[in-house]
Amino acid sequence: MTLESDAVAGATIELLEARLRRLTYLLTGATDWTGVPTAPEKPTSLDETVSRKLARLERELERLSRSVPAVRDVLQLRMCRAVGMLSIPITNPIPPYTTRHLHTFSTPSSSIQSPPIQSNSTKVHTNTQTPKPDDQNPDLFQKTPTTEIPQGLTTQTLTSIILSYATAFPETASRLTSLNDLPVPDAASSAALIELQPQLDRLARTQAEQAATISELRVRSARVLQRWYDVGLVGSGECWAEWEGRLEDVEREVRRREVFKERREGEV
Numbered sequence: 146m147t148l149e150s151d152a153v154a155g156a157t158i159e160l161l162e163a164r165l166r167r168l169t170y171l172l173t174g175a176t177d178w179t180g181v182p183t184a185p186e187k188p189t190s191l192d193e194t195v196s197r198k199l200a201r202l203e204r205e206l207e208r209l210s211r212s213v214p215a216v217r218d219v220l221q222l223r224m225c226r227a228v229g230m231l232s233i234p235i236t237n238p239i240p241p242y243t244t245r246h247l248h249t250f251s252t253p254s255s256s257i258q259s260p261p262i263q264s265n266s267t268k269v270h271t272n273t274q275t276p277k278p279d280d281q282n283p284d285l286f287q288k289t290p291t292t293e294i295p296q297g298l299t300t301q302t303l304t305s306i307i308l309s310y311a312t313a314f315p316e317t318a319s320r321l322t323s324l325n326d327l328p329v330p331d332a333a334s335s336a337a338l339i340e341l342q343p344q345l346d347r348l349a350r351t352q353a354e355q356a357a358t359i360s361e362l363r364v365r366s367a368r369v370l371q372r373w374y375d376v377g378l379v380g381s382g383e384c385w386a387e388w389e390g391r392l393e394d395v396e397r398e399v400r401r402r403e404v405f406k407e408r409r410e411g412e413v
Contacts, residue, residue, distance in 0.1 A: 148329065151322070
């Protein structure tokens with residue numbers, strides 16, 4: 146019994162860890178080389194915490210609900226569903242409710258009135274009491290005990306429901322049998338694996354250091370490549386352009402002197 150409880154507890158913890166890794170990946174969107182999601186960075190200030198961000202979102206939503214009637218209607222409908230369609234005290238025509246106001250409507254009051262509803266004839270009607278969900282849809286909110294058979298279902302319907310789960314019974318039985326047949330690992334093997342954990346931790350640290358070194362080398366290689374491009378290619382091109390300009394100046398000076406010399410010889 147203890148082994149089964151330990152197995153169930155281990156499986157539960159493993160499932161919770163998998164869900165936590167999935168949520169971490171949804172928050173960060175990054176993983177390391179092993180595929181494990183990286184932990185989110187800690188907020189640098191108090192304003193970047195989740196609670197402050199939610200508070201800012203609520204303030205923005207409240208400000209938006211004051212200026213946009215459609216947003217007020219949507220928030221009012223959501224709040225009514227959250228409190229179980231209870232009557233809501235109205236101080237303003239349609240106040241901007243947010244999630245932090247839900248705890249104030251836990252108990253009804255005799256002086257509570259429902260919010261005004263706009264009809265097709267553009268008239269506003271205010272009811273003294275909001276109808277309960279049980280009165281609107283009595284078939285959807287019946288509380289039937291799990292130990293009793295529902296009265297509104299026929300024998301054929303009950304048979305079809307039972308037969309739909311018929312394949313799950315032998316599958317569950319085979320899984321339970323396979324759990325009983327699982328061999329218990331040797332204690333010496335488990336102890337040997339536990340002893341290897343410090344070595345694995347050292348290897349993980351070494352690998353992290355190597356990854357940091359490789360990242361630094363990549364940055365240095367990029368800087369060297371940029372330096373070679375600036376000095377070797379762009380600098381050489383500028384040098385050749387300067388030399389070509391100086392050669393053109395020398396050629397023009399030589400031609401000018403040759404022409405001057407030819408003219409003097411012609412005069413003589």
